[in-house]
Amino acid sequence: MTHAFFAPPATGRYALRNARAPRCLIDTPDAGALAPAGDGDLVAIDLQVADGRVEAIAPGGSFAADHGPDLDASLVLPGFVDVHTHLDKGHIWPRQANATGDGAGAAAATQRDRTANWHAEDVRRRMDFALRTAYARGVVAIRTHLDSLAPQASISFPVFREMRARWAGRIDLQVSSIAPLDIFLGDEGVQLADIVAESGGNLGCVTKSQRFPGDPMPPDLDDALARVFQLATERGLDVDLHVDESTDPRARSLIRVARTAIAQRFKGRILCGHCTSLALQTDEFIEETIAACREAGIAIVSLPTVNMYLQDRSTDATRTPRWRGVTVLHELKARGVQVAVAGDNCRDPFYAYGDHDMLDTYTQAVKILHLDHPFGDWIRAASATPAAIMGLPERGVLRAGGPADLMVLRARSYSEMLARHQFDRTVLRAGRAIDTTLPDHRELDDLVMGR
Numbered sequence: 001m002t003h004a005f006f007a008p009p010a011t012g013r014y015a016l017r018n019a020r021a022p023r024c025l026i027d028t029p030d031a032g033a034l035a036p037a038g039d040g041d042l043v044a045i046d047l048q049v050a051d052g053r054v055e056a057i058a059p060g061g062s063f064a065a066d067h068g069p070d071l072d073a074s075l076v077l078p079g080f081v082d083v084h085t086h087l088d089k090g091h092i093w094p095r096q097a098n099a100t101g102d103g104a105g106a107a108a109a110t111q112r113d114r115t116a117n118w119h120a121e122d123v124r125r126r127m128d129f130a131l132r133t134a135y136a137r138g139v140v141a142i143r144t145h146l147d148s149l150a151p152q153a154s155i156s157f158p159v160f161r162e163m164r165a166r167w168a169g170r171i172d173l174q175v176s177s178i179a180p181l182d183i184f185l186g187d188e189g190v191q192l193a194d195i196v197a198e199s200g201g202n203l204g205c206v207t208k209s210q211r212f213p214g215d216p217m218p219p220d221l222d223d224a225l226a227r228v229f230q231l232a233t234e235r236g237l238d239v240d241l242h243v244d245e246s247t248d249p250r251a252r253s254l255i256r257v258a259r260t261a262i263a264q265r266f267k268g269r270i271l272c273g274h275c276t277s278l279a280l281q282t283d284e285f286i287e288e289t290i291a292a293c294r295e296a297g298i299a300i301v302s303l304p305t306v307n308m309y310l311q312d313r314s315t316d317a318t319r320t321p322r323w324r325g326v327t328v329l330h331e332l333k334a335r336g337v338q339v340a341v342a343g344d345n346c347r348d349p350f351y352a353y354g355d356h357d358m359l360d361t362y363t364q365a366v367k368i369l370h371l372d373h374p375f376g377d378w379i380r381a382a383s384a385t386p387a388a389i390m391g392l393p394e395r396g397v398l399r400a401g402g403p404a405d406l407m408v409l410r411a412r413s414y415s416e417m418l419a420r421h422q423f424d425r426t427v428l429r430a431g432r433a434i435d436t437t438l439p440d441h442r443e444l445d446d447l448v449m450g451r
């Protein structure tokens with residue numbers, strides 16, 4: 001069962017006729033000449049597929065009826081890209097719920113579950129469930145963080161490498177470590193950097209120290225950050241950090257990350273996630289931080305569903321949350337910083353919900369972050385921009401010569417797309433419709449239920 005509302009022809013070459021797509025995702029020299037159609041930046045196209053790749057993107061009406069199906073103005077999108085996830089944590093919710101629903105409850109529950117349960121087979125099965133779900137949703141590339149405090153890194157990284165090989169050609173998988181910052185001041189940090197390097201991963205940590213758990217700006221911050229960038233430079237690694245995931249305005253690590261990278265003339269890519277407390281700073285400090293990020297070449301990813309879930313939560317059931325939990329994404333983008341949105345956690349103590357669906361993440365981000373009025377090119381934050389951050393130029397865009405890995409929606413406009421869950425999408429991989437039946441949550445019952 002494909003749930004497809006149309007079936008592409010079985011022939012090697014066909015055209016998707018009378019389709020629409022966002023102009024900002026069409027990577028061809030003449031995209032500017034395509035005729036507007038519908039709301040936002042949508043344009044009318046015919047998209048020709050040959051041998052699993054996009055052969056041509058032509059103005060709507062270019063191809064005769066015998067070349068392929070008439071999509072009646074349906075949207076054609078590239079497969080989306082999830083640049084910040086935690087596939088090692090996913091789906092443990094039934095056996096390890098978050099008692100308080102906040103960040104502290106999430107960290108405590110995850111630590112309990114990790115030490116009790118995260119053997120290789122446990123991680124493997126939950127990761128596989130997540131990847132099959134994402135694939136059915138049309139996601140083409142994912143970066144996952146892996147909890148990396150010893151001994152977990154030596155369990156999870158080999159599982160990741162196995163899954164990356166198994167999923168090659170279907171989902172491009174990347175990895176980043178995540179651990180408390182201060183481990184990089186000792187031997188464990190060196191060992192972790194070596195595991196990351198062996199795995200072709202990104203060196204990552206959170207800007208908090210184990211030794212100063214309640215301190216949003218631990219006194220060893222600068223020393224440890226310098227060490228992270230030094231270890232990354234020595235091994236030729238890119239850096240991917242969890243930064244200032246906090247509602248405490250004293251959390252001001254992002255500018256220190258930027259200054260460290262600038263001071264070391266760091267040559268790799270840098271991605272910083274969350275950065276929520278930046279939204280609580282003065283306008284002057286926000287501008288200063290953004291300027292430093294630009295100079296350091298830092299890209300920023302916002303995790304809107306998870307931040308909104310965890311932050312400004314009260315144990316007082318009579319208090320309503322006031323805070324949206326997102327960083328200053330508009331300001332960052334306006335100043336030329338690469339910005340993305342991503343899914344982050346899924347059915348684990350950091351987020352009780354989620355389904356590895358980047359189209360859903362984008363639609364929720366539109367509403368949480370006001371990525372509308374106008375829609376502009378914000379859809380790139382879920383597609384082309386995370387692909388660029390991951391160094392995957394063929395992903396997240398529609399281009400002649402690129403893979404025909406597409407989502408075809410029944411929706412004809414941004415309005416229709418964002419109004420309704422797009423669960424009837426047709427997912428094409430190498431030009432063919434795949435089975436979009438989702439894995440059943442019951443598959444994991446023996447792993448996560450009945451404790």
Ligand SMILES: [Zn+2]
Nearest residue numbers: 086242273344
């Ligand atoms: Zn995260």
